Amino acid sequence: MAEIDALVSTLRDTLQSASQGGGEKFRIRHAERGKLFVRDRIDLILDAETAFLELSPLAAHGLYGGEVPGAGIVTGIGMIHDQPCMIIANDATVKGGSFFAETVRKHSRAQEIAQEHRLPCIYLVDCGGAFLPEQDRVFPDRDHFGGAFWRQCQMSAEGIPQISVVFGGCTAGGAYIPALSDQVIMVRGTGRIHLGGPPIVKAAINEVVDGETLGGADMQTTVSGVSDHIAPDEITALQKLREIVANLGDGRRIAPPSMPPVPPKADHGTPQDHAPVDLKRPTDMRALIHSMVDGSELSEFKPDYGSTLITGFARIHGYPVGILANDGALFSESSVKGAHFIELCDQRQIPLIFLQNITGFMVGTEAERGGIAKHSAKLVYAVATARVPKYTVIVGGSYGAGNYGMCGRGFRPRFLFSWPNARIATMSPDVASTVVTELRRASLKGSASKQDIAELDAKTRAQFEAQSDPYYATARLWDDGIIEPNQTRDVLGLCIALGAGLEQDTGPRPVYRM
Ligand code: COA
Numbered sequence: 451m452a453e454i455d456a457l458v459s460t461l462r463d464t465l466q467s468a469s470q471g472g473g474e475k476f477r478i479r480h481a482e483r484g485k486l487f488v489r490d491r492i493d494l495i496l497d498a499e500t501a502f503l504e505l506s507p508l509a510a511h512g513l514y515g516g517e518v519p520g521a522g523i524v525t526g527i528g529m530i531h532d533q534p535c536m537i538i539a540n541d542a543t544v545k546g547g548s549f550f551a552e553t554v555r556k557h558s559r560a561q562e563i564a565q566e567h568r569l570p571c572i573y574l575v576d577c578g579g580a581f582l583p584e585q586d587r588v589f590p591d592r593d594h595f596g597g598a599f600w601r602q603c604q605m606s607a608e609g610i611p612q613i614s615v616v617f618g619g620c621t622a623g624g625a626y627i628p629a630l631s632d633q634v635i636m637v638r639g640t641g642r643i644h645l646g647g648p649p650i651v652k653a654a655i656n657e658v659v660d661g662e663t664l665g666g667a668d669m670q671t672t673v674s675g676v677s678d679h680i681a682p683d684e685i686t687a688l689q690k691l692r693e694i695v696a697n698l699g700d701g702r703r704i705a706p707p708s709m710p711p712v713p714p715k716a717d718h719g720t721p722q723d724h725a726p727v728d729l730k731r732p733t734d735m736r737a738l739i740h741s742m743v744d745g746s747e748l749s750e751f752k753p754d755y756g757s758t759l760i761t762g763f764a765r766i767h768g769y770p771v772g773i774l775a776n777d778g779a780l781f782s783e784s785s786v787k788g789a790h791f792i793e794l795c796d797q798r799q800i801p802l803i804f805l806q807n808i809t810g811f812m813v814g815t816e817a818e819r820g821g822i823a824k825h826s827a828k829l830v831y832a833v834a835t836a837r838v839p840k841y842t843v844i845v846g847g848s849y850g851a852g853n854y855g856m857c858g859r860g861f862r863p864r865f866l867f868s869w870p871n872a873r874i875a876t877m878s879p880d881v882a883s884t885v886v887t888e889l890r891r892a893s894l895k896g897s898a899s900k901q902d903i904a905e906l907d908a909k910t911r912a913q914f915e916a917q918s919d920p921y922y923a924t925a926r927l928w929d930d931g932i933i934e935p936n937q938t939r940d941v942l943g944l945c946i947a948l949g950a951g952l953e954q955d956t957g958p959r960p961v962y963r964m
Contacts, residue, residue, distance in 0.1 A: 454725045457870040458934050464921070465507055468519040472543035480543050485617060485640060486684050488524050488541040491574050494688045495537070496528040502537075503527045503944050505560060508932065510552040511925040518544055521552040525560035527569065527948065531696040534704060534948055536564035539574035542618050546578035549623060551587040554595055555927045561601045563930075566864065567948045568702050570611040570695065571602070573631060577624030595623045602630045611698050615687050616641040616677065619661060621650070629676060633694055636667035636677040637687045643670050643677070705951025707768025714939070715746040721935035726807050726846035727871045729878070733807060733846065735760055735777045742939045744768065751791050756784035761791040763800070767943030769950060775805035780852055781812045782825035786964035788855065789832040793961040796832075799954060801839040801946055804857040807846030809878070811855065828964065829855040837959070839864045839949040841942055844872040844920075844929070859928055865945045867938070868920045868929045875918035882914040883907045 469489065471477065480487065486494070496502060509521035522544035526537055538560050540547030549557070564571050580588040580595060588594055606612045614628035616636045625643045628634045636643070644651075644665030651657050651664065663669070671680040681687035695701075718740040726733035740746040743764035750762040758778030764771055772795035774788055795802050811817075811826040833840070833855060842856065842863040853874070857863045868874070877885065887907055894902065916922060924932050933941055 453727045454722055454871060454935070457727070458722065461870045461932055461934065464511070468508055468511065471519055471541045472517075472522075472545065476543040483640060484683075485542070485576075487543070488539045488574065488576070491617070491684065491688060492524065492526075492528065492537055492539055494685065495530055495572065495574075495691055497530060497532065500529040501940075501944065503941065505563070505930050506556050506924065506927055508921065508924045509556045509927055510550060511921055513552065513925055514550065518550055518552070520544070521550060521556050522547055523553050523556055525556055527563075527944070530572070530692055531701075532703065533695060533698070533701045534567070534569050535695065536560050536569040536571045537574065538571060540577040540618075540624075542576035545581055547576045547618065547624070548578040548581040549588050549595060550581050550584050551594075552925070552927060553581075554588055554593075554598060558593060558598045558601065559927060559930070561598060561605065563865070565601065565605050565608070565610065568608075568610055568952065569948070570613065570698060570702070571605065572691065572695070573612070573614040573627050575614050575616045575620050575624060575627050576618035577620050577627065579620075579622030579624040599623075599626055599630055602627070606630070606632055611695075613691065613694055615691050616643055616667070617684060617687070618642070619647065620644075620665075621647040625665070633679075634677045635679040635681055635687050635690050635694075636671060637681050637684055638667045640684075641667040641677075703951075704947045707765075707947075707950070708770070709744075709765060709768045711768040711943070712744040712765075714741055714743060718746045721845075721938055725869060725871050725935045729807075729809075729847045729873060732778070735775045735805070735807065738805070738845065739764070739773055739775055742766070742942075743771075743773070748773065751794070752787050756781065756787035759784035759788050761787060766803070766939060766946060769943070769946045770800050771803050771942075771946065772800045773803045773805065774856065776808040776846075776852070776856065779809050779812045780826065780829070780855055781817070782820050782822050785811070785822070785825045785829040785855065789828040790961070790964045792829075792832040792836050793959065796836045796838050797959050797961055799838055799956060801841065801949060802836060802857070803942065804840065804842040804863070806842060806844045806848045806853070806856040806858070808849060808852030808856050809847055810850030810852040826851060826855055830861075833857050833861050837955045839946070841945055842866040843933075843938055843942070844868040844874060845935070845938075846872065847878070848872065848874040849877055864949055865941075866929045867931055867933045867941060868923060869935050869938075870920060870932055872920040872923070872932075873918040874920070874923050874928065875914055877914070879911045879914035879918070883911040886910040 504526035510518045612631045614631040642665040670676040724738035748762040760775045840863040
């Protein structure tokens with residue numbers, strides 16, 4: 451089996467295992483309470499036979515002793531009555547659906563995408579609030595839980611609907627998700643909303659009360675008015691939710707492409723055939739592009755200049771795109787060519803796709819004397835200020851400032867996905883081990899034995915290897931998920947479709963020839 455096939459197979463197994471949430475014991479308990487699993491709830495609200503683009507399914511992977519699969523929350527984009535919606539759904543089988551740092555990040559990232567694309571937010575709430583032992587990483591800071599509520603208010607004020615269905619005991623932060631929603635449905639018997647649950651009430655005011663009396667669906671719907679609808683069971687609640695979405699007015703629709711989609715030609719192989727697994731060996735990046743774009747047609751820009759960056763126009767699922775793909779290190783020429791191309795796309799309102807396989811910008815005396823610092827900065831500047839939607843896929847390495855020039859996470863691409871063979875770090879383990887040893891040589895002085903140096907080298911190498919692993923990255927939400935190479939075209943098509951037809955700043959922008 452080719453190495454990439456093994457990596458894809460591992461990815462599938464890892465995703466399957468994460469989709470089981472908190473494991474057998476908690477799944478049985480959940481089912482015994484008559485509750486549906488989080489993914490079944492999502493299936494029931496989406497239009498039949500439509501895609502669900504799940505985001506960051508491996509958040510928190512390998513963290514907390516593996517006890518928080520998916521960070522205890524499922525997020526993604528799906529269609530309800532032909533409208534694209536953002537689904538944000540707690541998995542109560544994982545620590546009662548409580549929020550860890552990665553849960554907050556995943557929840558907030560989904561909201562950020564929803565706000566940027568004006569997608570109604572559907573919250574399927576089953577949530578015990580902040581995971582208390584981790585409260586210092588969840589509660590106090592700007593981008594912690596409070597930031598998610600701030601964004602929820604902003605979205606509602608901007609006319610982006612916020613709808614909640616409450617399935618379980620929702621306490622503190624868990625209660626605020628429905629409380630700040632435009633419309634709320636609760637399930638009788640299991641759904642509860644209380645700012646402070648019974649233990650908090652006991653601790654704070656020494657009142658002893660059961661959860662149902664304190665915040666049950668009947669009380670919150672008929673007495674307090676916190677909830678607008680009560681449903682006898684989960685299925686009825688989910689049907690009611692679909693009814694609410696059907697009545698959101700004209701709602702948000704996806705703008706169709708200007709040309710019919712054309713599949714890539716079969717003789718170009720699949721993206722998986724061209725995945726750069728061994729980053730030390732050159733990859734045929736043109737073949738990779740041809741295997742992904744409509745009709746395998748790429749109209750290259752400046753093919754005879756700055757050849758380590760391929761730039762060109764193509765279509766994906768009928769939508770026009772401008773593609774930038776690395777084919778070696780970025781030199782001054784390739785950097786200014788990239789900046790020029792970005793300006794062209796920005797002027798023509800063509801979304802940009804970055805296919806990252808980058809060791810970095812060129813270093814050395816010749817490069818510095820040629821002004822690599824200012825020329826690379828032009829590319830970075832163009833990426834940062836382009837007004838068109840940007841999408842990034844890390845198909846190989848993503849090292850150093852090359853990550854910035856190729857629209858890494860800091861440059862706010864609309865979406866960023868990685869392949870299972872990806873690597874992301876300031877530098878490769880080989881380079882890092884040399885650099886760190888060199889940097890420390892002065893403080894180690896003459897006292898360091900060969901063995902000390904070898905140990906430092908091995909330690910640095912091991913650190914960089916572990917931290918540049920795509921699972922390490924996706925666990926920390928540095929991307930929106932690891933995808934299979936052969937899913938890339940469809941995933942990008944969906945993302946571009948979501949951005950199509952949205953209002954854009956279309957004021958004039960000159961193209962400065964570089
Ligand atoms: N912080 C820390 N741990 C939490 C938690 C929280 N907010 N919410 C749930 N958990 C943990 C439980 O300790 C338990 O872990 P364990 O099996 O390792 O002991 C696991 O999640 C499941 O909780 P459990 O209470 O058994 O599940 P449940 O389905 O019966 O009830 C809740 C779910 C959410 C209603 C209930 O756990 C609850 O009320 N949680 C606390 C809410 C709270 O006080 N939040 C305040 C946050 S500021």
